[in-house]
Amino acid sequence: MTDSNHDAVLQGNLERARVNADRRPDPAAPHPFKGRWSRRQWAHASVLTTIGVLLAAIVPGFSSVLDTHNGPQLQKMTLQLTLPKLSRRASKATDDHWQTVTLKPGQTLSGVFEELGIPYDQLARVMQHPKIKPTLRRLRPGTELSFNLPADGSVRAMRLEPGPGIGELPIELEFDGDALRERAVPVEITTRTVVLTGEVGKSLFASARKLGLGSAQINQLTDEMFKYDIDFDSDLSENDRFSVVVDQTWKNGVLVNTGPVLAATFTVDGKVKSAFRFMRDGKPEYFTPDGRSLKRPFIRMPIPYARLTSGFGGRNHPILGAFRMHKGVDYAAATGTPIQAAGDARVAFVGQQGGYGNVVILDHGGGKTTLYGHMSRFAKIHVGQRIAQGTVIGYVGSTGLATGPHLHYEFRVNGVHMNPLKMTLPPPAPLSGADLVAFKSETHRALEKIHEVEDVVFQLDDGSRVASTAPAAKATAKTTGKSAGKRSRG
Structure with missing residues (x-):
């Protein structure tokens, strides 16, 4: 090859190398997008997105400013408002802490104050309060005393809970500096009509007491309502059932009284016997569902269960x-x-x-x-x-x-x-006229209450049905041995 040809080839190679160098990317410049992101690019994008969302949520109007940069600018003003102070009573309620103490045998009021760390001067004021002073003599074991002891170590109030020697209503004293004031405690009184139902078991008396019936209600069942129809010494078995409708009075969520039996049923050998209370001529009597008196001119046994x-x-x-x-x-x-x-x-x-x-x-x-x-x-x-x-x-x-x-x-x-x-003597006259209408109206409520608890059939003496079309209560197999009735009270 001649020198002239060699110089021409070399010059061409140098020109091509210069062009390729111009096209090669700068190592310091970012890599161009190649169709998918790397993990580092995804991480950066996530961080930036999160920061943007937080700024839009935290800074008021941030997102709207981004969208309205070409619109009119709004003037904003921030005002500092003074909030009303909480009342003294409202602020006290936030840290109330009631603690109840039940007096033990031999324990005194001064011992309770000392145990709770209440200063003696507070005890002295309580001892001299005209409402509390006579009551303190009647305090006995089992009496409940409640104290409002907030976290600051002071005593805010003292309450004597209802009970023997105290009465049916609580007594509350409020400490306010050197003053000691009696405060009325709100009382919520409600009356509920309830159905108490269960099995006779080994003792009707014991079973009834477990349901909440007292001696007065049990005596009404045995000595007034069913004494002519049921021999409580021999007729009842453990599986026989009874239902009783009574009105109960509650004070502040505590049961304080159970009224007389309004209605009751006994299921004996699969047969339902029922009785309903109604005032006739100012005296309470018990009747069958159709208004016939359950009273007889003479008691068959002058001694119950003899x-x-x-x-x-x-x-x-x-x-x-x-x-x-x-x-x-x-x-x-x-x-x-x-x-x-x-x-x-x-x-x-x-x-x-x-x-x-x-x-x-x-x-x-x-x-x-x-x-x-x-x-x-x-x-x-x-x-x-x-x-x-x-x-x-x-x-x-x-x-x-x-x-x-x-x-x-x-x-x-x-x-x-x-x-x-x-001896067979005619029973008292049945209810009639306005008395019968009033009786039907009153017993309807008791019937509904019983049917809410047990699916029973009330049968009239003529065999027809009253207030229910449900099948008769199933007769349960008799267990060995009879209920001892009232003899089991002891």
Whole structure:
């Protein structure tokens, strides 16, 4: 190759190298986008986006300024407003701290103050307060005292909770500097109609008490409502059920009173027996769902749950040994068991009569009289006094010719002795007219309450149904042994 050709080739190579150098990217310049981002680019984008969102949320009007940079500029002004101060009572409520102490045997009020670290001068003021001073003498173990002790170590208020010696309402004292003021405690009183229901179990009395019924309500069930239809000593089994409708009074969420039984049902052997309370002529009576009185002119057993030991008719006298006519019936019971008047009556005789011992004779009118013998003592009754059915007239004993404590009970019509267990006398007149309408209206509420709890059928004496078309309550298998009724109270 000639020199001239060699120089031409070299010059061309140098020119091409210069052009390629102009096209090569600067190492310090960022790399151009190649169709996808690296992880570092994604991280940077996320950080920038987050910062932008936070600025838009925190700075008022930031986002709108970005969108309206070409629009009119708005003038903004910031004002400092003074907030009203909280009232003293409102600020106190924020740090109230109540602590309740129950007095123990031998514990005194001064001991409680010392235990809580309350200054003695506060105790002295409480001891001299005219409302508290007489109450302090009646404090007893179990009394509850509540103190408002805020976090600053002071005592703000003291409250004596309701209870024996205090009353039904709390007493609250408020400490304010050197002053001690009595403060009215708001009382919320509510009355609720409730249904208490359960199984008889081993003892009707125990089961009823567990449901919240007291002695008064249990006595209404056994001695007033169902005493003619249910023998509580032998008719009930453990699986039999009962439902009771009562009104309960609550004060500040605490049950303070349970009223009389408004309605009740017993399911015995799968059959429902029901009773409803209604005021007739100013006196409470119990009726069937169709308004017929459950009261009978005479009580079959003047002693509830006693045991019949000798019936009416001829027998060998247990003491005399001779065959004699037994002109009444005998019920064995413990000495001192109360004896009730079999019906409304006038007291005709109170005293002693030979083999009868201590005797009471009652005149029920229409030639009907009853005799109660062998009493240990008499109740506070006197000849000529008018008494109601169920009134206690005396107590079981063994005076006169008796082998043990029992009641000898006789029933006479125009002087002729009759078997008390077979006497059938017409019941009181049923409700009618306005009384029946009012009764139906009142019992409807009780029926609805019972049906809310148990699906039972209320049957009239003629077999028809009332207030429900549900199937009859299932008869549960009888368990071995009968409920002891009131005998299980002990």
